[in-house]
Amino acid sequence: MVKKVLKFGGTSVGSIERIQHVANIIKKEHELGNKIIAVVSAMSGQTNELIKLSKSISKNFNKREFDVLLSSGEQVACALLAGALINLNLNAKSWLNWQIPILTDGEHSNARIINVNVGKINEFIKDGVAIVPGFQGISENGDITTIGRGGSDATAVAFAKIFQADSCEIYTDVDGVYSSDPNKIPVAKKIDKISYDEMLELSSVGAKVMQSSAVQTAMMYNIPLEVKSTFTDRKGTKIFDQESIDYTKSVTGVAYSKDDAKITLTGVEDKPGVAAKIFEPLYREQINVDMVIQNISSDNKTTDITFTIKRDEVIKTKDILENNKNIVYKDLSYTDKVSKVSIVGAGMVSTPGITFKMFKGLADEKINILAISTSEIKLSVIINEENTLNAVKKLHTIFDLD
């Protein structure tokens, strides 16, 4: 007998028809003899609707009450799904955050699941299906909390870990992880197996199939994941640790991010602590710095630092850099229409010539590289935004992903 955590996202339960469809998926799994815990998001649109209501009261809506408000969305979806399952003659039951309970710590809207009481649910799933709300829990003093990073995906992974489930399946509106964005690159292919690291690199650069922090948790506890479509019967993408994957290709996928901007500071004093001085005020203002590149200084006295941020934060960032007296540099320049294109693959390290092949491919397309950054399993370049799709297509082809 296999114990499974199945997670259904907002679009998967976005209408009554879809909820009934999900009920049928669960019924099939249950009939196979599996023990099922289903983690459910709020119906798509619902959470945004609730956020809108709170914002029309105050942009600074109280965080405790915000969590009380938002958690109602998953409650509705849980009740409807449980009702639909009972209607199919299954023994199903919704379990709310406080009924389980799901214990969290950390602050409101950004809590973290620290424990889940397994007793009652383990007893119930011997023959019943437990429906639990994603994205929430209660704090030690009995307040409702919502969990920040990872949302319902994080709930699913936490349940898989704490209930020692045999698998954790993430049902969503795409049928897996692709070698690139299938909407833009029609030759993109679904990946059957991928490592946690590759998945993280792909999702952090735009392929948003699963919440990154949930993948990180799964990686930490080695919980096998599967991302699959609610709406087709096709096989999804399995996500394991690297060792379990037999690589035939050096590059797994090509990802890109849009709406980026690049800022370069030249003539920055080259001594310890300078980078910290630059990035501390940006961090305090919650500006999300992505790529940072610093070259070896040519004169041993000054250096140049380039970094990327989201485009809509350029003005704010410029203001901070220009007005903070602790930050000394000669010149500030920026390009606000750049994109980041990355090739990702756990097999890259062991394959020589990948870097050259990428640069050559871009040169053939006459695409200028503005900055380069590499990691163990990823190689990213910053290019002018207008070249994005050309670059992605070219790289997709030369690395045999079409």
Add this chain to the structure above:
Amino acid sequence: MVKKVLKFGGTSVGSIERIQHVANIIKKEHELGNKIIAVVSAMSGQTNELIKLSKSISKNFNKREFDVLLSSGEQVACALLAGALINLNLNAKSWLNWQIPILTDGEHSNARIINVNVGKINEFIKDGVAIVPGFQGISENGDITTIGRGGSDATAVAFAKIFQADSCEIYTDVDGVYSSDPNKIPVAKKIDKISYDEMLELSSVGAKVMQSSAVQTAMMYNIPLEVKSTFTDRKGTKIFDQESIDYTKSVTGVAYSKDDAKITLTGVEDKPGVAAKIFEPLYREQINVDMVIQNISSDNKTTDITFTIKRDEVIKTKDILENNKNIVYKDLSYTDKVSKVSIVGAGMVSTPGITFKMFKGLADEKINILAISTSEIKLSVIINEENTLNAVKKLHTIFDLD
């Protein structure tokens, strides 16, 4: 220092603007030094929307899950109102059914509040405002329940009783109890003070300002009520026990109900148990029988029984009466376009000639009386529906209510 339970219905919290308006009402009450517990309904339309969702899954939606579903509506309204109050710099907090807890017994969708834990809320309202959800609680085994009869009004009265509040104010979309329906009888006047009994008689015949069962509970525990408008500053209607009211008028109001039908069975055997035989099968089919009139039999062997029901249940009722072999009678006749017009007043018993005055008034208008029924504080007649408004106007005038 006065402890108050304030109840706000669905229309009172039906939009963000209205929630902010309610927050200002509560703020004023709080600034007067009152200790406030606010009982809140779901935003108007919300509960119906949730019922619709459940019905599209199944007409026989599981009752436990139905209560989980419905209770989310009040949760949303509580969080929004608490957030709005905090935004006005008040110390406010929403308390959900399980956080208090509100304990209920009885079945799902028809539970009854049996206890409320007062400790934490009494402590909190020393300087804060507690916002609690109407219409719900939890059962002994920790399931969410919704309370059937009385809804949020019943929650307000239960809280007023259990917290030993000094008053219980029902904020609604009308500004009190009227001597008749102000939409149809323009000369109808707002009543300043009314007894529980009169209120019950008036509301049971169409003046739906408060849930009757909540008024009954208030009467049982002698909890003073006040019905007032959320949208105007005008004084509302105070509801006390009869002894506290000094009657200057014998008749307090004129009420009427529409969509009634009258069924008469003639030649019914006149012996003990016959009425029970007739009404038991109707009760089992959930047909709501209103007025029942039985005359003294003329021949000591048979009698006639007349009763009223809602018009849309005539066919069903006729079927039952004609096909149940236990029910024996000579003839069945019915009129399906009748209405019930009632004069209500706790001072009626002590004022001679009320009955005569009513019948004379109707006769002057050439209105035929089809049946008559009286109680201590009410005198009702069944007439043809077309005469309803004429009758109400006439009675309103002759009993000095204009």
